[in-house]
Amino acid sequence: MIKPSEPSIPEHLAGAVLGINLDAIVGNYRTLCQNLDTVACAAVVKANAYGLGLEPVAMALAKAGCEIFFVAHIDEGIRLRRLLPDHQIHVLNGLMTGSESDFRSHCLIPVLGSLQEIRRWQQSCGSEPQPCDLHIDTGMLRLGLPPSELATIANDPSLLSGLDLQLVLSHLASADDAASVQNQQQLELFRQARQIIPTGRASFCNSSGIFLGADYHFDIARPGVALYGINPTPTRPNPMQAVVTLHARILQVREASPPAHVGYGASFAICQPSRVATAAIGYADGIPRALSNRSHGYIDGLKVPLIGRISMDLTTFDVSNTPAGVAVPGQWIELIGPNHSLEQLAQEADTISYEILTSLGRRYHRVYKGG
Ligand SMILES: *Cc1c(COP(=O)(O)O)cnc(C)c1O
Numbered sequence: 001m002i003k004p005s006e007p008s009i010p011e012h013l014a015g016a017v018l019g020i021n022l023d024a025i026v027g028n029y030r031t032l033c034q035n036l037d038t039v040a041c042a043a044v045v046k047a048n049a050y051g052l053g054l055e056p057v058a059m060a061l062a063k064a065g066c067e068i069f070f071v072a073h074i075d076e077g078i079r080l081r082r083l084l085p086d087h088q089i090h091v092l093n094g095l096m097t098g099s100e101s102d103f104r105s106h107c108l109i110p111v112l113g114s115l116q117e118i119r120r121w122q123q124s125c126g127s128e129p130q131p132c133d134l135h136i137d138t139g140m141l142r143l144g145l146p147p148s149e150l151a152t153i154a155n156d157p158s159l160l161s162g163l164d165l166q167l168v169l170s171h172l173a174s175a176d177d178a179a180s181v182q183n184q185q186q187l188e189l190f191r192q193a194r195q196i197i198p199t200g201r202a203s204f205c206n207s208s209g210i211f212l213g214a215d216y217h218f219d220i221a222r223p224g225v226a227l228y229g230i231n232p233t234p235t236r237p238n239p240m241q242a243v244v245t246l247h248a249r250i251l252q253v254r255e256a257s258p259p260a261h262v263g264y265g266a267s268f269a270i271c272q273p274s275r276v277a278t279a280a281i282g283y284a285d286g287i288p289r290a291l292s293n294r295s296h297g298y299i300d301g302l303k304v305p306l307i308g309r310i311s312m313d314l315t316t317f318d319v320s321n322t323p324a325g326v327a328v329p330g331q332w333i334e335l336i337g338p339n340h341s342l343e344q345l346a347q348e349a350d351t352i353s354y355e356i357l358t359s360l361g362r363r364y365h366r367v368y369k370g371g
Pocket of ligand 1: 208
C-alpha cells in the first residue's frame, strides 16, 4: 500500500483510530462499473479522496483499473501526478488566472467553465493545443458555461478552435432524489449542449446519477461518494460496502450521582447514579459539535449515549449500562462502524456524510486495509 502524504499518529499515542478499507473502495468501484455496463468509470478523489487519503485511495483504484481521476484543486492534481505519471487527471475547479503553465507542466486537464477560461487556455497553449474539458452549467448556477455563453459558441463555433477537447461535462444538482424533475431538465439541457459541442466524450453523472438509469451515463461517469461507502440511493438499501470505522479511546471513567452536570454549559444533568466515560476525540477531530447530547457510541456492541457538549478534544458518554470492567481507560468506543453507520452519525448531526468524511481530523491513527 502507498502511504498517505499526511503523517498518521502511532496507535499507542493516538486518541482515536480511523479504519479505511481500501478493498471495500475497490469493491465499490467494481460495483459501480457493473452498474455502468460498458461506460467508463472515473473516480473523484478531490478533498484528499473525501478525507480518506489521496495517495492510498487513488493507488488502490488505479490498480483496480481506474484510468481517469478527478480532483477539485490543481494542487491535488499535482500531488496525484507524482503518484500516477500516466493517468488522466482532470481538475474540476477550472483554470485560475496564473495557473496555466502549472497545468501544462504537470499534464493536468483543466475543466474550463467560461469563455474567458477558454480564451486563456487557447492563448497560453498557442499553436500546440493541450487537453482540456468544458463544463456546461445545466442548472446549478455554480461552475460551467452559462446558457448565454453556450449560445455564443453555437453562433460562433470557431471560439473553440485550437482546443484539444477531451470531455464535455455537466453536474447534476438533485441526483440523490430520483423523483426530482430537475434531473430530466438537466439531462435535456445537456443533450442540447452536446448538439452544439459534439466533440470529445460526454460525462454527466456523479454517484447518484449512475442509479438514475442508462440515459444519464453518457461516456464517462464521475462517482465520488459511493466509492467511499455512502448510499447513492438514499431511499433504497445501500448497494455499497462500508469503508470507514472510527473508534475513540476512553481516557477516564467517573462515578456520578445527582446533583451533577456534564461538560461545558452543564447541558446534561445526571439524574441517577451513573458512570461517565471521557473519550479522546472532539470537534477538533471533525466530530461535529452538533452531536452534543444527540448521538451515541458502542462499546463491545453495547450502546452508550453521548452526553454533554462535545469539546475540542474530548467527548463524554454515559456508560452506566456496561458491565463492570468493560468501560475502562484504554477501551475503545465505536463512533462509526457496524453498529453505528457514517450515515446515522451524519443524520444525528443534521448534515450529510460527505461533510463528516471530509472533516475527519488529522489526529487519528489511520489503519488502511488492503489496497
Ligand atoms: C464532487 C463531484 C462529483 C462526485 O460527486 P459524488 O456525489 O460524490 O459522487 C462529480 N462531479 C463533480 C463536478 C463534482 O464536483
